[in-house]
Amino acid sequence: MTHTLDEALTLTPGANAGESTARTHPAWANMVGPFGGTTAAVALRAVLDHPEAQGRPAALTVNFAAPIADGEYTLIAESARTNRSNQHWVVRGVQDGATVFTATVLLASGRETFADTEATMPDVPKPADIAPVTRDVPLKWLSQYEMRFVEGMPPATAEQATDSSLTRLWSRFSAERPWDYEGLACTCDMFFPRIFARVGSRTAAGTVSYTVYFHSTPEELAAQGPFVLGEAQGGRFESGLFDQTARLWSEAGTLLATTHQLVYFK
Amino acid sequence: MTHTLDEALTLTPGANAGESTARTHPAWANMVGPFGGTTAAVALRAVLDHPEAQGRPAALTVNFAAPIADGEYTLIAESARTNRSNQHWVVRGVQDGATVFTATVLLASGRETFADTEATMPDVPKPADIAPVTRDVPLKWLSQYEMRFVEGMPPATAEQATDSSLTRLWSRFSAERPWDYEGLACTCDMFFPRIFARVGSRTAAGTVSYTVYFHSTPEELAAQGPFVLGEAQGGRFESGLFDQTARLWSEAGTLLATTHQLVYFK
DSSP: OOOHHHHHTOOEEOSSTTEEEEEOOGGGBOSSSBOHHHHHHHHHHHHHTSTTOOSEEEEEEEEEOSOOOSSEEEEEEEEEEEOSSEEEEEEEEEETTEEEEEEEEEEEOOOOOOOEEOSOOOOOOOGGGSOOOOSOOSSGGGGGEEEEEEEOOOOSSGGGOOSOOOEEEEEEESSOOOOOHHHHHHHTTOSOOHHHHHHSSOOOEEEEEEEEEEOOOHHHHHTOOSOEEEEEEEEEEETTEEEEEEEEEETTSOEEEEEEEEEEEO | OOOHHHHHTOOEEOSSTTEEEEEOOGGGBOSSSBOHHHHHHHHHHHHHTSTTOOSEEEEEEEEEOSOOOSSEEEEEEEEEEEOSSEEEEEEEEEETTEEEEEEEEEEEOOOOOOOEEOSOOOOOOOGGGSOOOOSOOSSGGGGGEEEEEEEOOOOSSGGGOOSOOOEEEEEEESSOOOOOHHHHHHHTTOSOOHHHHHHSSOOOEEEEEEEEEEOOOHHHHHTOOSOEEEEEEEEEEETTEEEEEEEEEETTSOEEEEEEEEEEEO
């Protein structure tokens, strides 16, 4: 059986190279439109599908300009520059003649040189020692993941508002799926909006700018177990926007990705 | 006297709205081409100069595709979508017919709502209590800043390599200049490449993807003293790329900006 994410990532090639059609997937529906992580993965896939693509994903930035309505939308991926060691792309998502997102993608060819992970993986219990969230999930896409919170569950009431938006959780696809860059691009968006933790209620919120730096080598991804550890925290909430800094770690302690977003809230 | 950054930010309007010409400034020269912070500020200015621009800068991502040669280059700023509370832009820098950078800019209209700075300003000595760097600086742009390091000076020899790339420094423009978003866009790139700290030598390195989230309100910027406190650290060095996460604080303890970059190194 094809995984729902792979279904969402199946693009229909258009008349010109770099043009393709995507279709929102009901299994990945969010409050309004599709889960942003899926859209980011689709934008990345549009580049990787291009016959001129070379190198592995290194950086991805998606600016969400408008909600995507259920149904089809067009992707236009343009190569902006190809160098010896990297390649720059600009992607646009268009629906009903209007831009719904813009994105830039950086592909890079790896080079053997100094390597080290300076960031420290949080010392947390193993996923087997934590119970998965079983309460009813209000959004379709959430059931695509099995989440096991180490700390910083989404609050249920205003009384549960805290001074810290730090969340740590183990997460895996509910239906098994090998890890790849599209899977990381999607999963880096799995954190509930940090504003929920601070105010204790589910105010309207949506990511406007989303960046993923992919640290993982293809070999690491291939050897990767089902769970990833995610750690996310907000920095400043001001004028209806906040930033989130987050990391994704493998069970074996590999830093797979660093991710940031700027989120609008009411 | 006009500040060198304002000279670098002076764009000549082109024939069509959104098109303009910039010129590299000798005072902001880097090892190869202009200092990336200046280019980022120019990309932002290209948007802010557009007659349709509305809102204040919220997010900026610049992907540096190729070195910019000394001289003129063309900027093309296109509005991708205007919503009630935000506006999305795509910018391209072109020199000799080839793309030298791509950028996306998010402008937002502020909204009064929950506000808090969750990040903690490091407890460091005041700028007046730290001596500025006086040693010869090898790059032109460096003399545009006066830097006072709290910790994590650039190493001078391989023996000074450390396990941590954490740097904290106070910095101000050498020639006084009021703070604005272009000044932040430029200054968020002031940190020396984190790889230097780790290997102790100045290997070839260059930012490929650069993101700034602007937290500061216009009122805060107007009230801002000359010094900003910068704090930067690398996350993972792998396959010739590393990420940097950094913050800029005001003397009064305001979180002005959060910034990230992915850097290529040899």
